Amino acid sequence: MNLDVPSMKDTCEVFNEQIKEYRQIVEDRDRELENISIEMAIGLSEVFGSLKSISSGDPLVRIPEISNIELIHKLKHLVNLTAQNIEEIVELSHEFAIGLAEHFDVLHRVSAGDLHARVSGESHVELLESLKRVTNKMIMSISKEIDIRKQTEAALQKAHDKLEHRVEERTIELRILNEKLWTEIVERKRVGEELREAELRYRTVADFTYDWEYWETPDGTLRYVSPSCERITGFTPKDFIDNPNLIFEIIISEDHSILDKHRNDAIKVLSPQSIMFRIIRKDGKMRWMEHVCQAVIGNQGEFLGVRASNRDITIRKQAEEKLSNTLSLLSATLESTADGILVVDREGKIASFNQKFLQMWHIPESVIASKDDRKVIDFVLEQLKDPETFLTKVTELYASDEAESFDTVEFKDKRIFERFSQPQKLGNTVVGRVWSFRDITKRKRAEDALRESEQLLLQAHKMEAIGRLAAGVAHEINNPLAVINENAGLMKDLLELSENIEQNKEKFLGTLDVIFESVNRCRTITHRLLGFARRTDISYAVIDVNDAVREVIGFLEKEILYRNIHLKLNLKEDLPSVVSDRGQLQQVLLNIINNAIDVVEKGGLIEIFTDIKDENAIRVSVRDNGHGIPEDIIKHIFEPFFTTKEKGKGTGLGLSISYGIMRKMGGIILVESKDGNGTTFIIEIPQKGGTD
């Protein structure tokens, strides 16, 4: 081997040339391989596309059979052949289906009655042709058979029609007969029912009568007795029918004559006759019967007996008896009352009056006999002091139905009547007017006398109170008067002793001051007294209760002081004022405080409280620690003339007057006391006004 470079170089070159050539070959082979695989892929995809079309029902697909690859060429050929075979099979089955469809159509038409229908389609399918022959032959034989049956049926129909006609004729005949019979039956049934109904109706009427009904025949037997006899008498209809005399037997003996007389009368007259008698029931109880009977006369005028009805009128009889009792009671009451009573109806007719009324008004029989209220009024008018007012009132009351009135009537002869009038009602209807007169002359006079003596008593009490006050006042005034007297006397004495006024000037001035001061004391006392005395008439004003209490204490404080009595005032501040009569209120306070002063021992205690009782009243309490009031006395202390003071020391009117005053004010006076434990008087003063 040549190992020099040039040779090596040459060798290399050749080597490279060689490689180049091989590479070219390899590349060409690669390209050739690539082309084949592409052609194969295309060919296969065509084959698969064709197969897909065939399987989805398209046998008409064909693919070009050209290909460089043998395998692909054969595959394509096979696919095309398969498609061709399948196309032929599809075409055959199509023709078979059409032929069968014609068969089905023809058979359907035959079954629907079209015997002329035939399978006519030509086909090269052998099976179809032979089927066509069998089908057509069968249709023809059926058609023939049907024709024969139709002829038979026509003959039969004819015979039947004839028969039917004859039946119809007979049927009509029968129906006419039948109807006649039915009419007869209905008529008979109707008559029967009517009879039964009539019977039921009359029996129902008779049996269910509330009253006890019966029919007595001329021979005395009973033809009918209603079941109600049992409720009324306790005996059954059978009892009466079996014993026609039972009716007479149960009537109480006192009433037999009534029935006897009635029987005689009933024969003579045909109109209904009514009597009343009593029976004794089977159970022994008495019942009142109202019996009505009438003769029964037949169509030919023959006497068929007596039809009678007995009604149980016991309750009515009892009510009548009660009513008559009530009436007698009322009339006795009316006559025995001390009042004169007159009842006038709405037409001005006198409906009722009592003897007392006639006596009181001096009404003669001749006037009352007219029953005319107008005449009675005319008669009485001249007896009255004020006839016009009387007449006006009467007219007014007659004009207003519902009005009630109460007043007094004065007579010229000094009598006084109370007149009360109210409507007389029947249910809600005014049917008249009741006048009631009461002679109150004596009562009036007694009342007047009483009022007069009350006035006198009040006066007496007032005098007592004034006397007591006067004694206190005299003392209170006499003392300052004595001061004035002595001081004025002293001045006079001094002047008499010495003419030198200058020497005694200072003394004189001092003495004069004392005099003026005493005069003032007197003036205060007289003013207070006047103020109290002036309030004698009732006059309501706004009053401060505490002030009123203080003023009363003012009158009494000297006495309280001298008697060494402790006085404690517990007057509530800001006490609401009251509307009341100051004078009367103070009279009450004076009475109860005076009593307290009288009962406490020397050195005793009197406490006066004021407070609010509630929103309506103020309360004043006067409490002493005296010996108290025993139980048997306390209940009398408000009675007039009741006194525990010794004779001449009290009228016994103080507390009774106080009670009266407080009542009149709408207030109240109370006492609480325990024997040996002091007494509390409480007055409650209404905040607003009095009752009159």
Add this chain to the structure above:
Amino acid sequence: MSQAKVLLVDDEVEFGFALVERLRLKHYDVKAVSQVEDALAAVRNDPPDVVLLDFMMPGMDGIEILKLIKQIDPSIEVIMLTGHADTRIVEEVMKSGASEYIMKPADLGEVIIKIDNAKKKRNSVK
């Protein structure tokens, strides 16, 4: 006969002052008190001939004081002074041992006569 020794018992101070002075001007030996205790003390310690005693004294009425004075010295003459005009009280006063009574307001002449009479009476008893 010397002038009577007089004790005036009255709570009405201005009355007492004036009457005392007037009686002194007439040369009476006069003393005035306005309290019951002072009056009783005076009766005990410096007995007067005549007591002019007001009927209404605070805390004790004149009749009781009168009785107390009479208890201390029955010979002392007591003349009651009263503003009351009630004759029943006069009766009671006289029954209780008073020698006289004087209604207020009184004339000085009447007062002096009654004091003098009382003094005479006391002297005669003595």
